[in-house]
Amino acid sequence: MDYASLIEKRRERFAEVEKLITDPDLFSDQKRASETMREHRRLKELLEMWDELENARTNLQENEQLAKEDDPEIAEMAEMEIPELQEKIETLSEKVQYSLLPADPNEDRDALLEIRAGAGGDEASLFAGELMRMYERHAETRGWKIEHLDSSPSEVGGFKEVVLKVSGEEVFRFLKYESGVHRVQRVPATETQGRIHTSTVTVAVMPEAEEVDIVIRPEDLHIQATRSGGPGGQHVNTTDSAVQITHLPTGLQVKSQDGRSQTQNKEKAMEILRTKLYEAKVREEEAKYSAQRRALIGSGDRSEKIRTYNFPQSRVTDHRINYTSHNIEGIMSGAFNEFTDNLQKAEMEQRLAEANMD
Structure with missing residues (x-):
């Protein structure tokens, strides 16, 4: 599909928004100002990506022509750059597609992260603590800030429940996929016969509300x-x-x-x-979002899971997209971007199909 016409409409809208943000009266309405600034940033990023994509396409065409030159040195240099340009075009095309979809109004928001021990007693509370530290390390790598709002420690050094506030750029967009039941399979430190135990922890990621969203008397x-x-x-x-x-x-x-x-x-x-x-x-207001969240969060029971962490086999599997990683140590250290990237891609493909943009 040719997105040039859609991009032109976004350029026109960007010009309108540019004028809006120069109006001092805009900032007298906090909610409207916040939404306008978010839209401005999204449009700016989209148009910059599109320009980069167009440049990459032009460079690819030029290199393909140069690769046919009689001069073998020039042809070889041009040929070497082609795979990199093709990969760049594919990546940028996906990002542009995603950005052209109607934006989730919550994506730019900070998030509240609620981690609750489910089935498994002490072992579940210990894993809840490990997940908390996983998210803290992940936040550090993204430059996000973590604030502890509430916690209920367990007697064994874990947590029955933790509530964190995560602040930064596009927090909810990247963390929303963590909502659901996380299942851990391993031999607990207290297990004397070496048996593998299964425990669960429920994670809920909620977009943070601004004061203008909810009026509380x-x-x-x-x-x-x-x-x-x-x-x-x-x-x-x-x-x-x-x-x-x-x-x-x-x-x-x-x-x-x-x-x-x-x-x-x-x-x-x-x-x-x-x-x-x-x-x-x-x-x-959004029955579809509600249904998705109900399906993802579940009740903490073993039968409702989105991800399994199998320590004996150093394996982590996300059951929603049937994706497995064997880097459990890195993931528990906060490096779970591979899951986020693949989940985003799966969501994008689904949304593109629904919008008839694929």
């Missing part, structure tokens, strides 16, 4: 201070600094205990509440 909240639980989170609290908030209209309950003060914990708990209410709103 003070009278709809029941806020109470509680004593921090567990053997110690990010900071060991010995006072009643933990905060639990109940949203009365929905019955939704959230808490935070990892902050250094009651005020900090209240702010963090409100952030979690706002995001969970926003997610519920998105589920209502």
Whole structure:
């Protein structure tokens, strides 16, 4: 399919958005300003990719002509550059295709990452802690910032539950594929007979809500201070600094205990509440997204899994795309880009087919 006409429409829209962002009145509406700036960045990136793609195509044509030259040295040099240009064109074409699809409004958002031990007791809580560290290392490589909003440590040094805020560029776009049940197969340190045990951890990735997305009335909240639980989170609290908030209209309950003060914990708990209410709103408005999320997150039961980490065989398999890696050590160190890349490609192919753009 020739995308030139679609690109021309994006150029026209980019010119319109360029004018919009020079209007000082735009920033009096925080939500509109935020959406406009996101659109500006997306269009700018698309047009830059398209120009790079066009240049690569031109260079390829020139090299193909030079490869037919009588001068063997020139022909050889041109021939050597052709595979690299072909690969570049293929990669850029895929990126342009993806960028031409209607944007998910949540892709540019920061995310809340909820990791919860499922089936498997102590071993599940230990693996929850390992997944937490995997995501922390992954965030470092992408230049993202991680903030602990809440955690419930287990007695064996793992976590029953952890809530992290991940901030940076296009966080939700890249982390959303982590939502689901992660299954681990290995011999626990406490196992004396060398038997392999299977445990599960549920991961939920939610796009962070902005204050303009959800209006929460003070009278709809029941806020109470509680004593921090567990053997110690990010900071060991010995006072009643933990905060639990109940949203009365929905019955939704959230808490935070990892902050250094009651005020900090209240702010963090409100952030979690706002995001969970926003997610519920998105589920209502977008039935398709809701169905996808229900299918991915599951209940933590062994039968509902998106990925299996088999330590004895150094194997990690993503069951949604039937993709297997034998680099379990690297993946647990945060290098799971190969899964993200393949999942993005699979999603793109599905969306292109639905949009009749393939």
